[in-house]
Amino acid sequence: MADIIRLLPDHVANQIAAGEVVQRPSSVVKELMENAIDAGATDIQLIIKDGGKTLIQVVDNGKGMSGTDARLSFERHATSKIQKAEDLFNLNTKGFRGEALASIAAIAHVEMLTKTEEDEIGTKIKIEGSKIVTQEVVVAPKGTSMLVKNLFFNIPARRNFLKSDQVEYRHITDEFHRIALAHPHVAFNFYNNGSDVFQLPANDFRKRIVHIFGRKTDEKLVPVEEETQVVKISGYIQKPEFAKKSRGEQFFFANNRFIKSPYLHHAILGAFEGLIRPGTHPGYFLNLEVDPATIDINIHPTKTEVKFDDEHTLYAMLKSTVKHSLGQFNVVPALDFEQDQNLDTPYSYKNKQVGVPQVVVDSSFNPFETVKPSQSNAVSGGGSYTKPKVDGWENLYAGLETTVDSGVSHLEFESEVVNSSIFDDEKEVVDHSTTTFQMRKKYIITTIKSGMVVINQSRAHQRVLYENFLKNITIKEAISQQLLFPLTLSFSTGEINILKEIKDNLCTVGFVFGEITEDGVEISGVPVLVVESEVQMIMEQLISDFQQEVPGDSFSQSDMLAKTLAKTLSVKTGETLDEFSQVKLVNDLFACKETTLSPFNKKVYITITENDIERKFI
Ligand code: ADP
Ligand code: MG
Numbered sequence: 211m212a213d214i215i216r217l218l219p220d221h222v223a224n225q226i227a228a229g230e231v232v233q234r235p236s237s238v239v240k241e242l243m244e245n246a247i248d249a250g251a252t253d254i255q256l257i258i259k260d261g262g263k264t265l266i267q268v269v270d271n272g273k274g275m276s277g278t279d280a281r282l283s284f285e286r287h288a289t290s291k292i293q294k295a296e297d298l299f300n301l302n303t304k305g306f307r308g309e310a311l312a313s314i315a316a317i318a319h320v321e322m323l324t325k326t327e328e329d330e331i332g333t334k335i336k337i338e339g340s341k342i343v344t345q346e347v348v349v350a351p352k353g354t355s356m357l358v359k360n361l362f363f364n365i366p367a368r369r370n371f372l373k374s375d376q377v378e379y380r381h382i383t384d385e386f387h388r389i390a391l392a393h394p395h396v397a398f399n400f401y402n403n404g405s406d407v408f409q410l411p412a413n414d415f416r417k418r419i420v421h422i423f424g425r426k427t428d429e430k431l432v433p434v435e436e437e438t439q440v441v442k443i444s445g446y447i448q449k450p451e452f453a454k455k456s457r458g459e460q461f462f463f464a465n466n467r468f469i470k471s472p473y474l475h476h477a478i479l480g481a482f483e484g485l486i487r488p489g490t491h492p493g494y495f496l497n498l499e500v501d502p503a504t505i506d507i508n509i510h511p512t513k514t515e516v517k518f519d520d521e522h523t524l525y526a527m528l529k530s531t532v533k534h535s536l537g538q539f540n541v542v543p544a545l546d547f548e549q550d551q552n553l554d555t556p557y558s559y560k561n562k563q564v565g566v567p568q569v570v571v572d573s574s575f576n577p578f579e580t581v582k583p584s585q586s587n588a589v590s591g592g593g594s595y596t597k598p599k600v601d602g603w604e605n606l607y608a609g610l611e612t613t614v615d616s617g618v619s620h621l622e623f624e625s626e627v628v629n630s631s632i633f634d635d636e637k638e639v640v641d642h643s644t645t646t647f648q649m650r651k652k653y654i655i656t657t658i659k660s661g662m663v664v665i666n667q668s669r670a671h672q673r674v675l676y677e678n679f680l681k682n683i684t685i686k687e688a689i690s691q692q693l694l695f696p697l698t699l700s701f702s703t704g705e706i707n708i709l710k711e712i713k714d715n716l717c718t719v720g721f722v723f724g725e726i727t728e729d730g731v732e733i734s735g736v737p738v739l740v741v742e743s744e745v746q747m748i749m750e751q752l753i754s755d756f757q758q759e760v761p762g763d764s765f766s767q768s769d770m771l772a773k774t775l776a777k778t779l780s781v782k783t784g785e786t787l788d789e790f791s792q793v794k795l796v797n798d799l800f801a802c803k804e805t806t807l808s809p810f811n812k813k814v815y816i817t818i819t820e821n822d823i824e825r826k827f828i
Contacts, residue, residue: 221340224286224316225365231313234372235262235361236381238314242356243389244304245311246270247396248291249354252412255399256386261378263361263369271353274326280333281345283322286312299503304467314358316340317365321357325350339364376711383407383704387422388468391461391495394418407703419446419495423459423702424729432539434496436531440523441500443531447478448493449539453486455747456754458704459493464505466497470514477525481532494532498524646792652783654792661819665796667787669808671780674798675739676809679772683718689738690720696734699746703728705753712756715771739779748778773809 218226232238239256246254249272259265275283282288289308292298298306314320315337325332332350336343362369372378379402386408390398394415400408410421420428431446448459460478462469482492504519518524646656654665682688701709709716709731713723722735736745755774781787787795799805799814808814 220286221316224312224340227286227309228313228316229368231309232317232361234381235266235378236385238262238266238318238358238361239268239382240385240389241305241310241314242266242268242358243385245356246272246354247389247393248303248305249273251353251396253397255401257401258379258382259403261372261375262382263372263375263378264359266358266361267355269353269355271351274329274353275324275333276326276329277333277345277347280322280324280335281342283311284315284320284335284337284340284342288312301502301507302465312340317368318361318363319359321359322354323348323350323357324354325352327352376707380704380707380711383707387704388461390422391415391418392463392466392468415444415495415497416446423704424700426700426729427702430493431495432535434494434531434535436527436534438527440504440520441498441527443496443498443528445496446494447496447532447535450482450485450492450536453482453490453492454754455490455750456705456757457491458702458753458757459495460491461495463497464507464516464518465499465502467507467516468514469516471516473521474525474528477529478532481529481536485536496528498528500524646789646796648787648792651786654787654796656792656796658817661817661821661823663815663817665799665815666808666813667785667795668780668782669812669814670795670799672776672808672810673802673804673814674795675780676772676776677802677804679719679775680768682720683715683768683772686718688718688720690722690735691738692722692735693733693742696724696732697742697745698730698732699749700730701749701753706731708753708756709749712752712767712771715768716752719771719775737775744778748775751778776809 231241235258239258239262243254243256246268249270251270251272253271255267255269257265257267257269279290285308287308288311289306291303291306291308292301311320316339319338320336322335322337323332331347333345334348334350335345362372386398386400390396390408390410394417395412397412398408398410399406408422410418413421416428416431416433419431427448430448430452432449434443434445434447436443445463460475462471462474478492478494478496486492500518506517646654648654648667649664652667654667654670656663656665706726706728710726713726717723720735720737720740721733724732724734726732731749733745736742740748752771752774755770759770781791781795806814
């Protein structure tokens, strides 16, 4: 048999390697910015268009490259940063693989402009799909400009796989945050589609955090400081009361490199234990300085995972240092005797003009009308109850009158005072011929022809709300209630970006937005079901869900929004429902398109047939 093994041509090998290094536009941003840092730049500009798909440019004032180096830099395994294997154990640079530029040049149109301090004249190289198109000498300032256009132009499958511009933009912002936080002494500018997103002057770490995450962050920070032989820990944690629903602001840096470490994260959670509400996440910005010889950053090509020699010691130290800082913070007296109590206005009202309160009247309201068809689509679930159109559903209740002993209907399983009605209007339209009981503030039990159904109240309500919200988003007909005073909520730039992304959908469910600035958003209207005091919590939950699971298209975005709202607004286990609400919930559930599963694929109810019961009596 003839020999069949061949060495791959370089450009093919480069394309394959590129798959490892460049997953999406943000990977290019990371590699180029890290190269700029490694080149000793003190000023770095990042310019992107269309989520980085059309253009990514990084301009630095670092040491630049000679003509020969410029050309060599695009070769695979070409690096100035290490020479021998031992160098790997004493790394002070971000890069060391010499793979990034070769990979990027294999899958995009790249233009490099570079000049060193000593050289009079600079070099310009154009390279497309690993092929050098031109190399010329040009006039250029000291430093390097890398322009990357049309990412994945020669791999359509990869290009199609990219998410929306907004989603890619968000990944880039995340990457930008990480690098800008790791290098507060370097100035950064970030432009997106022609407008500037961040102007970060060289600063100390605390000011850098505040510049990125907004003015209000400053008051939340508690310093952390500890130096031992193994590690120097420095940075900030956020006060426990500011723990958020979202996981956004959690950063570890090891020797000025952003790292992910579930293990060390766990140490922080341990230190915060008992101080934050369940389901919320503490914020932290922590630098760990260790001897480069005791850390291995080589275990993953994209290099956010690292291995420490002595992780257990690090864990223990981190936990006790953070605990110590929290303790110090807690013993500081909270009373401020200097303060004049009379001046203590809530700051959101300070400097505000007092306006005439606005009253919104529902002009279509007719007190003599028994059924308001316009509200039947309302998210409130308090809309009129119409007989469900589900085929065969009526049969469930058929013959009930004869089988139910009327005396039984007054039995109550729960002795607590019934205090909650989720649907408190238009009671008369509900069919009271059905009997329901609530059990353990968790289940609604009702009888059907063949026996009984046990319904999980929370899941059932989630299903009802979910379908309602989804319908509202689709037909864009939600009813919102105007707030007397618009609420101003503060968020980080990253969170604001997410809000902007989902804003259109939020409007369709009934949120009304006022001004959106870079660190805050004004909300002047909310869906009928939403209570004003819960708006912040709901927004945080939404942002957190979207942060963790990035929905690709607008359908999954609507779906996710409906799910989150349903989850947050549904009645929970432990809530007592009055009889009206119970019946309404049962009826609404069986009017749903899907009744058996909650939006999160959990069983909504079980049925127990008369036969099942009979068998127990044998
Ligand atoms: P690595 O960073 O792992 O060495 P890269 O492919 O990213 O590999 O870069 C290859 C080489 O090109 C670097 O080692 C460096 O010498 C040079 N280089 C890349 N970007 C810059 C820059 N912005 N300024 C100066 N030199 C650069
Ligand atoms: Mg590099």
